[in-house]
Amino acid sequence: MPSFSLMDTHAGGDVSRIVTGGIKPLPGNTVRAQMEYLRDEADGLRRLLLTEPHGIPEMSVDLLVPPCDPRAAAGYIIMEVMGYPIYSGSNTLCTATAVLETGIVEKREGRQSFNLEAPAGLVQVEAEVRNNIVQSVTCEGLPSYIDTHRALIEVPGLGEITYSVAYSGGFYAMVDATELGFKLVLEEQERLAACAHAIVTAIQLKHSYSHYHLGDVGPLPFLHFMGPVETIGPGRYRSPSATYVHPGVICRSTTGTGTSARLALMNLQGDLKPGDSLETVSLRNTRFTGTMHSSSQLGLHRVVENTISGRSHVLNQTSINIDQDDPMIDCSDLLKVIGNA
Template structure:
């Protein structure tokens, strides 16, 4: 029986969005619609919504509201006094602590939407991610952000020459690298891939099998950040071409579990690749690597210099890219809609009516 008008409590909610893309990957920036999240740091806020409001992530990454190829970036109050805004990253795999492409999109959206006032020319911006502070340099002109360079999380090689038996594919060798999340890095040529657009379904199938098989033998603990969840990513490494004395180029692709090959080569994937090259002496301080995705988009990573993470030899780097605005919109969520699972959604949404 249909409800009669006025017989039920008003259960409409609205969510404000700015959709951006960087390298072809869509990041949906949530500017309003979520209420206060308990916790001091952005990491604590992330863990709260992960445990008590994951329906929000599922809603906006699933039909009819979105799709799993998107990412979400929820703008929150920062805790660190140096940060001008905070952001929580949500993807099909869960809650990454840091992401290069999401940081590029969030920074551009924050400036172009006026959440942080834009300055003409070069502007420094500090964002608080769950992993800590993201130091960003934006280049702005006439109200638009034309490029964003973000300093990455220190990346380090956690394990070398690991082998896992992958059903239907046999034994696969990989290296494990942390660059804001754990990545298993595989030689694309060894697996028969040239990293082209027509190979994306086959790479997704291989990536799914590889991550599923490798998860039981890959740590879920970061030595400083604690629990980070099961292995989320695999990165396909193509051959490296030398461009000049300071730069290199390589076709690259990132798999996100479950089932997604990114349209961009991803910032954290690029950082992980550089960390492995740095460990092997193949790239040095001040040199850069351009990674090119299966669809032809690219990011440029630049090595800043060495660091350490809990005794591991690590590398600092930056990622440079550009974000484009796709849409500014408002989503209406009717909590009585049978397609909306409100069980772990309603409590994190603003109670303000639509």
Template sequence: MRRERALELIDTQSGGDVSRIVTTGVEPLSGGTALEKARYLQAEGDGLRRLLLSEPYGDPAMSVDLIVEPGHPEAQAGYIIMEAMGYPMYSGSNTICVATALLESGMIEMAEGLQKIVLESPAGLAHITARNTDGHVESITTQGEPAYVAERGLGVEVPDYGRVEFDLVWSGAYFAMIRAADHGFELTADEQIALTAFGDAFVRTARPGLRQEHPSLGDVGPLPFVHYMGRVRTMENGAVESRSATYVHPGVICRSPTGTGTSARLALMAGQGDLGPGDTLETISPRGNRFLGTVVGATTVGDYPAWHSTITGSARLMARSRVTVDLDDPLVDTSDLEHLLSP
């Protein structure tokens, strides 16, 4: 008899980026907080991430979010984010997808109009406002991890590309912020292969000298993201927009502008005095998908000046599925997976 397990998934997308929400089928994880559970999963159960982000079950360009019991009494649910790069502490697009899935599936009761909910990410609480109409979530505005500039004016010599200057910003993960025009990029869809190759070469070169510790989260791993910044345009109505692209190591250019990439850009601009509380920036991905970022106000993270911001976007539910995991399938690595799955 085959040893089979089942996972219940809700597949969603925000700005074209697919997030697979795991709702049932995983045993309770060790740890009290979402952060403790994420670290347990990373150390003892990475097989779940690899399973759902690899063929034949998935693709590295997707994300996976595991719904868990929250550790904070204010939160209605917790979630652990898994991507090709590992386990980010926070993600705007994943939060938008998780909140939408929880509300539209009924796991959190939906209220018509504006509804406030709180979710617990590994980075801490995400305060969310959902705009609901006729049983559907029209948009999500999320305020999560404050962003700060860790270092400005860095540079590294990248083989085949020359010197690359960048700033290092935390917004739920560390981002290397690179001016796209310095390297001839317009951040259009036809540049995806070139952006991926550049990002891969840059991260492989820059990583050894960039190990950073977050003031409260500690060691958060090696550099995972590059955010390419386009030129800022001020529209006739005073709104500010910019093309952008986020590279996830290894090998992924996001279809959305990404929430954490947008938050990092807001912190960089606010720190330079280009934006202030209440000001907005609309970021546009190479595929033309948009997120709206708003500066909320100043704070501190450790000794760093930091900025609270919100990200507004929308998500769509694409599928509700029951995935069968055959533990006898030679394509399934059960070494750090089997003990996670409910019998």
């Protein structure tokens, strides 16, 4: 019976299932090309781990692969219910922790740096280890920018909504939670998801977006609710936040890319300068900290370089068996990739 191994982790409450072994070498001379092979030819692994009986849509999957860039310690392919994002902050935090806990990168006391290779390219990581436990991880966010600032759209059932659009690894609609009557508390989770779905659907029907360098990176899938900003120290800010990623799904964390998007918007509006940081706080009181390092003008866009900091926790390590007679498992393309690593 074919099987493969997993390490389940979470960052800010978002569960990332790290596939650590049992997968055949994938075709492609970059991690991006290997991701595209899975997406186009062998999507069964993603479907298996994000649907019942093995998983749920709120989870993510990160497949560890040998790096193609010699500067990287490991490569990783991100799989979510909406598909294959080229980057994710929470998934990078979890993958970085997994490569330390599995020994792919030797764990050392104190601070240590290494690189990972995402489909988006090389990612710099800094981890802090105390008493042999990974206490925190800081990773590069993708260069982020605002595509659309405070536009208006008519949304059925909600009326006229003001929104901005950011790119930070995916396109995000960004809305003021207070303007929509939300306090950003856990009890609002279902209403937040329904509201976000209506806004995202309306935007998708009216607009499409293209990255200034990457071109078509897919439709706008995400929405970030922004709460009031408070000052907690010189150049340090905090804000309640919530991120919608799929119909019915509000992330348990604020998401790394959502936090990066917020940095870009605050910088554009003159509320954040290089060296400043924003702590985003989820409905479950979990937190990520985004730090803005610099901004530059590229064509029409002000692009923000940033990092995301947080902590990932290991939940368990296990293996999954593939029973080809199980009617709940679709093996049509799964067996293309299951085998000896």
